[in-house]
Amino acid sequence: MNTIQHFPGFVYQDIRLCRHRDGQPREIRISVAAHGGRGAKCSRCLKPAPCYDRLEQRSWLFIPLWGIVTWFVYAARRVDCPEHGVVIEQVPWSEGKRPVTIAMMCFLSRWARRLWWRETARTFGTSWECVYRSVEWFVEWGLGHRVLAGIKAIGVDENSSSFICWRVLVLLAW
Ligand SMILES: [Zn+2]
Structure with missing residues (x-):
């Protein structure tokens, strides 16, 4: 994943195959986490800003791997930007509220x-x-x-x- 979709400031934490009851693959969930040493950026001006709080975990549809529906899972932070106030951080694999x-x-x-x-x-x-x-x-x-x-x-x-x-x-x- 880091070779094909590397996002500075974020790390892939866990990649999990979820199954139906009969054992067949249902979906792949790729958990993303903020890199410990890197701060968040304001989604409007892209400047670093202090973390304000963290939103609930969300999922974004990713390219299916081996034909299995695949999701990015991440709990985005909100930042307190000096210019824009409390806004969601920049999430580089996403744009706006698109899932x-x-x-x-x-x-x-x-x-x-x-x-x-x-x-x-x-x-x-x-x-x-x-x-x-x-x-x-x-x-x-x-x-x-x-x-x-x-x-x-x-x-x-x-x-x-x-x-x-x-x-x-x-x-x-x-
Ligand atoms: Zn800003």
């Missing part, structure tokens, strides 16, 4: 370019809405990071009925 890791949103968005969204959801054990939200986030992220220099022409499929599809096509054309 899906950034890695999983990228993963689903890439597959949603190759498969129907419903098929993508079924293949990776999640919902159509999760795929939809991931593509939506991916498009927003792409639009925010696009580089427009050097574009000479764009192509848009006007027959596409979905606004999001249209935006994806525009993004891909870029």
